Amino acid sequence: MNILHLDSAITEDASVSRQLTAQIVDRLRDANPGATVTRRDLNEGVPAIDSTWFRAVRVGTDSPTAEEQDRIRTSDTLLAEVQAADTLVIGLPVYNFSLPATLKNWLDQIARAGVSFRYTAEGPEGLLTGKRAIVAYTAAGTPMGSDLDHASGYLRHMLGFLGITDVTFVPADGLAFDRDAGMARAQAAMDALAA
Known part of the structure; x- marks a missing residue:
């Protein structure tokens, strides 16, 4: 089993999502x-x-600049980590009713047409199939699944769009x-997770 352990909380050691992802990884x-x-x-x-990323990664150039090469390297590295993983353990602290900007940036980096998803006559098809995601959802006051929660549904949707449909949430809300x-x-x- 290859596990990709992703944390995004800004609260360092005080982070509940970091504590939960560490416990989940230990159990696995x-x-x-x-x-x-x-x-x-x-x-x-x-x-x-950004525009540089778009030119380098999405459009592609025959002779990328050093800055474009850096964008390609970063995106390729992040995507390769997901491709190599069987299980993703993701910390999802809720900030201002949504996910942290760095987690959104990560999703944007790995959502690559023709690589992690493709367009077909029937609609988009995720290419990162056969993976499992366990998400530690933490929030001070945003109940998971409520009308205020713009984080968990978005993350589930994006993972599914990329082909990761086996998604389990470990909620510590309120x-x-x-x-x-x-x-x-x-x-x-x-305790209910199947290892």
Whole structure:
């Protein structure tokens, strides 16, 4: 089993999503002793896509500039990590009712027509199939699945668009109101995970 461990919380050691993703990865490793883990902290920086990225990665040039080569290298590296993974463990802290900008940037970097998805006569088809995603959803006051939650549905949709349809959420929400209850929900969801 190859595990891709993604964190995006800006709160460092105080982050509940980071604590949960670490626990999930530990459980997966315990159940799969030969598992390998690639860890990427998106908080360390994932560049937003821009015109340079579009020219280099989407359009392609015969002689890319050094800046374009850097954009290609970054996008290729992020995508290769997903392609090599069997299971993605993703930390999803909710900021301002949505996902962190770095997590959105990561999704934009790996959503590549002809590589991670393709257009067909029947509509788009995800090419990153056969993978599982476990998402640690954490929020101080945004209940998962509520009208205020613009994070979990978007992430599920994007993963599905790329072909990752086996998505399980480990929710720790309402932490500002009843931290113990939120953590208990997350623990119950982790206990129910099939390793």
